[in-house]
Amino acid sequence: MSSMIGDNIKVSVFGQSHSAGIGAVIDGIPAGEHIDMEKLGAFMQRRAPGRNAYSTKRREGDVPEILSGLLPDETKESVMISCGAPICAVIRNTDQRSGDYDELKRIPRPGHADLTAEIKYHGFQDVRGGGHFSGRLTAPLCFAGGLVRQILERRGIYIGAHIERIGPETENRYDPAGLTKEDLLLAGKKDFPANDPLRAEAMMAVIEEARMDQDSVGGIIECGVLGLPAGLGNPMFDGAENRIAEAVFGIPAVKGLEFGEGFGAAFMRGSQHNDPYRMGEDGSIHAVSNHAGGILGGITNGMPLIFRLAVKPTASILKAQDSVDMKAGENRELCIKGRHDPCIVPRAVPVVEAVTAICIYDMLLDIEGRG
Amino acid sequence: MSSMIGDNIKVSVFGQSHSAGIGAVIDGIPAGEHIDMEKLGAFMQRRAPGRNAYSTKRREGDVPEILSGLLPDETKESVMISCGAPICAVIRNTDQRSGDYDELKRIPRPGHADLTAEIKYHGFQDVRGGGHFSGRLTAPLCFAGGLVRQILERRGIYIGAHIERIGPETENRYDPAGLTKEDLLLAGKKDFPANDPLRAEAMMAVIEEARMDQDSVGGIIECGVLGLPAGLGNPMFDGAENRIAEAVFGIPAVKGLEFGEGFGAAFMRGSQHNDPYRMGEDGSIHAVSNHAGGILGGITNGMPLIFRLAVKPTASILKAQDSVDMKAGENRELCIKGRHDPCIVPRAVPVVEAVTAICIYDMLLDIEGRG
């Protein structure tokens, strides 16, 4: 199904940009998991718009209402406990301006799903604000991922991400073999989720420049997972790579994915890329490098799991673009109005963490059982 | 499940490198599809070892026996017809040398799944020749993909791939907006599946150099699909990108995937990356460029579908490597013997085409129905 992810848990996302509400149903969370709702809200805030100069000003009242599946912990304020039933959370779309969507139905925006949706849904799709394709649908994903993230942290599993590149500006990658929890969680604490303040300045300047040019810019997000047990995942089509891949391409604007050295492996020799093993003093085996990104044969090896995602530039730009009027059957110049993020990458960082959390927990339940 | 792929059809792969046989069960192929077995054999030959100087000399009697699901066409030699029941094909492992696998159980090969399999399967895994993780399992994948490929071609859908890079040597990418069927199928007709003979020479030289150094080398494969209807795929987690991604990471040694501009999109502005639309003289709409790789919002737009895969260097190298003796609990130097492809990329090209064919057909059945 299109808007569902997971084997052991199922996260089912619903809603359109301008429907009455959006939300998620999470089926399969075992009973008894305690969720700190304030912490979950704080995680969701990392994705919320209006956080910095570069994101849209649309106010989203992104406080989810819990319809089912979580009961209040009577002993602790702001804590809820899963009861084993599917969890449904709804976020209202309060800021639905009526607007004129006639143009949207006639003139597909380049880089958006307008034309493909028109073909697939024969004109019945909800075009308002991109409908079900809207980036707004990542809010319930952050709810689900933020919730699962707390469960993972109780098991000592941490997920973090940072911006590695915006246009030409980059910052250092994670140290793949020596990644620490502090390094991993650093960017998530910042308004602009890069680790190095100076590099962050340079990246922000690139975004600002694009904005001034009525344009947008893309980037690369690097994500890491620490504390994973070795032995997660499976050979062939159900490996850790396959499952993460299936999920992260569900994040709007993601166009590439690589694990460990990824595309860099194409330039390497086997003697460079293979990660040699050494015996620790305690008798444990470890790899001395981590070009594999923590996965061999689809199965985690206990090293940090590391991957990178290519994010394309925001499709909505103020600059005039060539398009067509499907009704009139003629070429048209399109000028998109309104406020749009000139770079979606910073807000995508928590979404990447959220989707990764869902994947990782889903894989963990392969081993732990679903209860 | 680990060794299964597909929603509408299910391809289930079984076997280990040195088990009695390997094979695939393909459930869901509609009845009445005619399969030219000679053509299928020729496709499988493209993957077979010993085809050129760079591949292993192990002879594989890769002629599959059809156990079920296909009936002979009484009117045409070498043609079989699907009867609607699951198709099972078995390839015997004739070349099983008994060998001494004791070392394999003790000393995990860097870059292989030996250690992760040991952890996951608690020592019960089949270590001979890599067991279920062996590249040999791509033979039944080529059977399944080659079969499906014929069905797709009858619908005017063509899949091709070529080597874009081996180490530092590259050749031109496909023209993403103007790709022709001839360009697409060119490399598949050659012993070394690159389009440009001069560039092929340079790439082969890189492989030979690695071989002489008792080492290996990686590369990049580019794959294209022509003739796809617009409207295939779905939003979010069931998009064309997600489904291809889930499948291709099942090919051994794949560590990266990008669609269209992919990681290059990180460097681009929206005004560059967006593909503008124009109205054709016949009233049809087309994009004038194809940075999206044929997919917008998870749904095909009728342009060529294009993606690239990063393939890591062959993990088996003759050079001595650092490893550990798990039984003795001490560091060990490991020397892998035998013949191994110094570069897996050429033989992976038909495998990429095969897995892509399975994915594309599976998506097509979303629309066509399963019968």
Added chain:
Amino acid sequence: MSSMIGDNIKVSVFGQSHSAGIGAVIDGIPAGEHIDMEKLGAFMQRRAPGRNAYSTKRREGDVPEILSGLLPDETKESVMISCGAPICAVIRNTDQRSGDYDELKRIPRPGHADLTAEIKYHGFQDVRGGGHFSGRLTAPLCFAGGLVRQILERRGIYIGAHIERIGPETENRYDPAGLTKEDLLLAGKKDFPANDPLRAEAMMAVIEEARMDQDSVGGIIECGVLGLPAGLGNPMFDGAENRIAEAVFGIPAVKGLEFGEGFGAAFMRGSQHNDPYRMGEDGSIHAVSNHAGGILGGITNGMPLIFRLAVKPTASILKAQDSVDMKAGENRELCIKGRHDPCIVPRAVPVVEAVTAICIYDMLLDIEGRG
């Protein structure tokens, strides 16, 4: 997943008896399906409580709010059109009396899931009103099924059901070979869904007698489907029988299922049970009887599809019952208070139709494709 059904569409049900809301997400309804919301409301009313003397008096404000997936038809009042995105409908639980649930946590009600839920969810389950096990969860099922039912009717496929038995009192079964649309839809138009008014009186008397005895009573529901194309379903585990079976056992209190002659087949000879074929004057083939219930080898044969469900007596009875106090660790007599349906069968009739509609449409999409 526990609260999901369907292969081509996914109906995901959420909520507990006393959570803020209950509802369903329906993913996979093709775009462009027109839904008459008044007709849907009328179908849901058939299940609503308080309809006759025998059902509970709890008022359920069962008017679902559409959060997503349906857009208003601008040309017709009370009509909505699917837009291809997941449809989410929410029903508020307005009548949540706080109540004292301490006893419910301690003393499991015989015949209910209280004890099994306690074991499975380790005491974290929502015990109020039966939580996620409540019959109230059939309301969103009726929403989903009622919606799908309209789509089926546009294709000429009709689903109906009637009460065949309450305790010792029965009415005639459908004529399996000669079932008409009028016969099929008759019971659904009545307050008490049996076809024969006299038999209905007798059945109601049995229910009233049970109620007077502070007891409850079970029954049998017969369901028929007309207008199904031949060729739906599949052999072995994906047959029409398997898929209906998997779904209908999701209706609370269902403990048995039989197709066509069902258990009666055990008494028959092959020469009696086999349905002979005859050639119609128009060259079409039909069976002259329908002991198979419209399904052979898991595949529909174009005859009416007919099955029957055994529904156990309502577990909640006013009579004192033996149970245990799990906290005190001692035997206890349990007296359940409040109003409970002395017979759940009448209200289960539309639920059976709803779940059947979901199944049938899901199978139909196998052939039609998901768009």
Added chain:
Amino acid sequence: MSSMIGDNIKVSVFGQSHSAGIGAVIDGIPAGEHIDMEKLGAFMQRRAPGRNAYSTKRREGDVPEILSGLLPDETKESVMISCGAPICAVIRNTDQRSGDYDELKRIPRPGHADLTAEIKYHGFQDVRGGGHFSGRLTAPLCFAGGLVRQILERRGIYIGAHIERIGPETENRYDPAGLTKEDLLLAGKKDFPANDPLRAEAMMAVIEEARMDQDSVGGIIECGVLGLPAGLGNPMFDGAENRIAEAVFGIPAVKGLEFGEGFGAAFMRGSQHNDPYRMGEDGSIHAVSNHAGGILGGITNGMPLIFRLAVKPTASILKAQDSVDMKAGENRELCIKGRHDPCIVPRAVPVVEAVTAICIYDMLLDIEGRG
């Protein structure tokens, strides 16, 4: 998929009655499970034809060849150990008489899937011996179920079945609350799988009478499971009932299923059907009766799990039947030749046990995890 069953393990069955071979792929069996191949063979023998006077004389060389997934235990003859890779077993169809199948293509046999297959597969189906619909496909199911059964027995879970009815003749049902392992496994040790020798005689006489009349007869099989932990299964659509139901309707000729009291519940009062709880001396809770058949709310309660299946009379009878010639477009009398079981029930008993074993183990892995 049609010929696959299971969520945590996937059993994929392939083959037609007269294809080169039939078999099963079992994906997901954890590594390290020891399988006694002799014991497995003995279990498969219970289903083999020619065992008693009432079954067909076709000799099936039903010794499966293990192609993958099991390695020999070097310390014990006839023991194999799962290695974590998919297990593939193949049974050759040695007794393929060429025969004349022209009539089979033209004249559909009443009670068989001939006509529905013709419609679904447009004439491309394999008609020889019923093709993929043949009861012969239950042999690989017995392989898979027999293998899994050994794993369950190591966990103290036992599955047994017996014939409760053949035509008018019955024997006692299991004692639902007091079922012992001895009772449960008794029938499986006999040539004719009923518990009571006198009742078995009576049933055999009914079969013999049907045979003499060139006819066939149906029956009822009762199946029990002992040793199940409480807490298996889930609410709504993923309950123990749903999963067993989905699977057992995959057994050819099954037309009805009931759990516990099943259809008998329709006649009962709640005060009779509810199973009261009592506290044991050791502080454990037990039900004093078992009308629920061991399942409440879709979840096992630790009591014996009990269900019954209605099996229709063998469709192949020697008596002349009315059918049509589809090619000539006219009515025809059909006389089926050859040897056919006049009653399929005795050979179906181990098949029921096998399919139940697959289901139960699949549910158990929900809790244990897949490793």
